Amino acid sequence: xxxxxxxxxxxxxxxxxxxxxxxxxxxxxxxxxxxxxxxxxxxxxxxxxxxxxxxxxxxxxxxxxxxxxxxxxxxxxxxxxxxxxxxxxxxxxxxxxxxxxxxxxxxxxxxxxxxxxxxxxxxxxxxxxxxxxxxxxxxxxxxxxxxxxxxx
Numbered sequence: 001x002x003x004x005x006x007x008x009x010x011x012x013x014x015x016x017x018x019x020x021x022x023x024x025x026x027x028x029x030x031x032x033x034x035x036x037x038x039x040x041x042x043x044x045x046x047x048x049x050x051x052x053x054x055x056x057x058x059x060x061x062x063x064x065x066x067x068x069x070x071x072x073x074x075x076x077x078x079x080x081x082x083x084x085x086x087x088x089x090x091x092x093x094x095x096x097x098x099x100x101x102x103x104x105x106x107x108x109x110x111x112x113x114x115x116x117x118x119x120x121x122x123x124x125x126x127x128x129x130x131x132x133x134x135x136x137x138x139x140x141x142x143x144x145x146x147x148x149x150x151x152x
Contacts, residue, residue, distance in 0.1 A: 036093055036095070037055055038053075038054045041101075047127075048124050049122075049124070050121065052120050058114075063114070067103070070104070071100055071102060073098065073100050073101075074097075074098070076098075081094075103123070106131070108126055110123065110124045
């Protein structure tokens with residue numbers, strides 16, 4: 001049984017956190033009854049990540065990866081198979097899918113690779129120079145006041 005959570009109190013009592021509340025709401029709704037296809041998210045460096053999605057049976061032309069704003073969407077579409085096939089056991093899922101991942105600010109997709117039935121998507125946090133920490137030099141000597149001049 002799935003319990004729904006009401007996030008509306010967050011909208012009433014917090015200012016400027018509407019994006020966070022929307023992310024929580026989306027996360028609560030997004031995981032449906034199936035976890036297809038299964039995936040891993042791992043850290044591969046200080047600012048590097050990898051998402052691995054099990055896409056056995058999909059060709060690169062049947063997969064679509066799109067990064068828009070802070071959302072990464074991975075879709076798989078299998079063409080209709082009109083050939084009659086008789087299975088003794090049919091355990092491989094060959095259905096269409098769509099997976100969405102919320103990305104933090106400044107996280108960009110740097111590449112994708114399909115090997116051995118695993119789609120690997122590389123991501124990296126790329127902070128702009130103005131957001132990186134910087135060292136502030138400390139001046140020594142008498143403080144200088146702008147706009148004042150001493151008359152001798």
